[in-house]
Amino acid sequence: MKTCISCGMPMTKPSDFPLEDESKDYCVYCARPDGSMQSYSEKLAGMTGFLIRTQGLDEEAARQLAARNMAKLPAWKTTAAD
Amino acid sequence: MKKTSRQLQKEQTREFLLKTAYEYFSEHGILNTRMSDIAQAAGVSHGTVFLHFATQEALVTEVVETYCGKIALRTHELAKSCTSIQEVLSAHLEGIQEYEPFYTRLVIENRLLPPAARDAWINIQSAVSFHFGRVLERTRGEKQVAALPVSALFNLWIGLIHHYLANGDLFAPDGKVLERHGDTLIEYYMKLIHYETEEEKHGREAHESQKGEMLLRAPWREAGRSAF
Numbered sequence: 217m218k219t220c221i222s223c224g225m226p227m228t229k230p231s232d233f234p235l236e237d238e239s240k241d242y243c244v245y246c247a248r249p250d251g252s253m254q255s256y257s258e259k260l261a262g263m264t265g266f267l268i269r270t271q272g273l274d275e276e277a278a279r280q281l282a283a284r285n286m287a288k289l290p291a292w293k294t295t296a297a298d
Numbered sequence: 299m300k301k302t303s304r305q306l307q308k309e310q311t312r313e314f315l316l317k318t319a320y321e322y323f324s325e326h327g328i329l330n331t332r333m334s335d336i337a338q339a340a341g342v343s344h345g346t347v348f349l350h351f352a353t354q355e356a357l358v359t360e361v362v363e364t365y366c367g368k369i370a371l372r373t374h375e376l377a378k379s380c381t382s383i384q385e386v387l388s389a390h391l392e393g394i395q396e397y398e399p400f401y402t403r404l405v406i407e408n409r410l411l412p413p414a415a416r417d418a419w420i421n422i423q424s425a426v427s428f429h430f431g432r433v434l435e436r437t438r439g440e441k442q443v444a445a446l447p448v449s450a451l452f453n454l455w456i457g458l459i460h461h462y463l464a465n466g467d468l469f470a471p472d473g474k475v476l477e478r479h480g481d482t483l484i485e486y487y488m489k490l491i492h493y494e495t496e497e498e499k500h501g502r503e504a505h506e507s508q509k510g511e512m513l514l515r516a517p518w519r520e521a522g523r524s525a526f
């Protein structure tokens with residue numbers, strides 16, 4: 217099973233992939249409309265927004281949690297250490 | 299590269315210690331447990347445990363990360379094909395139920411855990427809130443859902459479930475809180491968040507009057523003074 221390198225989501229069906237392209241290592245939620253992968257800052261903003269919208273977290277707490285989670289993922293391991 | 303038998307044995311011991319710690323934590327609590335308890339439960343020396351986990355914090359973090367990862371993945375697997383809120387809630391409880399004693403410890407102790415362990419715990423909630431939000435947005439177009447933000451509806455649900463689990467000794471002393479109360483809590487919650495459309499209201503009222511319940515109504519309600 218493939219796991220998204222950017223957010224960690226398991227990818228099990230074609231619709232989990234950007235434009236249903238199963239050769240990609242990142243998921244549909246980590247892609248831009250054209251199918252390319254979102255940047256670190258785009259993804260950080262997206263994950264922060266998700267935590268606020270669905271769980272009601274404080275903005276700064278959500279941003280820090282998102283950053284800590286991203287730091288563990290293959291796509292961002294080095295970026296986050298900067 | 300092929301692993302040596304010594305490497306394999308080391309990995310197996312590590313797996314075994316993680317599983318033993320998971321079971322011990324489930325029964326006795328996480329932060330109450332000492333490294334020596336795990337060593338004793340696993341039937342190994344104190345030194346063997348320290349060889350794999352330098353500190354208690356390292357052991358706790360790895361056990362919680364490993365099992366929270368399993369719970370989050372299981373919940374995601376169960377919830378990904380759900381198309382109604384009720385299905386998502388059932389999938390959520392089914393995912394927890396398989397790990398209920400350990401999950402309950404996390405409900406009680408999560409604020410006190412090492413930061414990485416606590417993050418892993420919050421990630422379970424994110425796996426649920428992802429599907430909850432996805433389905434709720436679709437439902438809003440089809441059904442009457444209380445006009446509250448996704449986060450409010452989600453937290454209302456999580457708060458309810460976690461309250462029952464945290465105080466399981468009072469709600470189900472045999473330890474099986476979800477088996478005993480899960481379906482009822484889903485039913486109550488659904489009634490709470492779905493308000494009736496005019497059509498549904500008329501249908502219900504026609505049904506109630508058929509059953510003769512009109513006779514039981516207080517006269518003031520009939521006079522059009524319904525306060526509700």
Ligand SMILES: [Zn+2]
Pocket residue numbers: 220221222223224225242243244245246
């Ligand atoms: Zn992703």
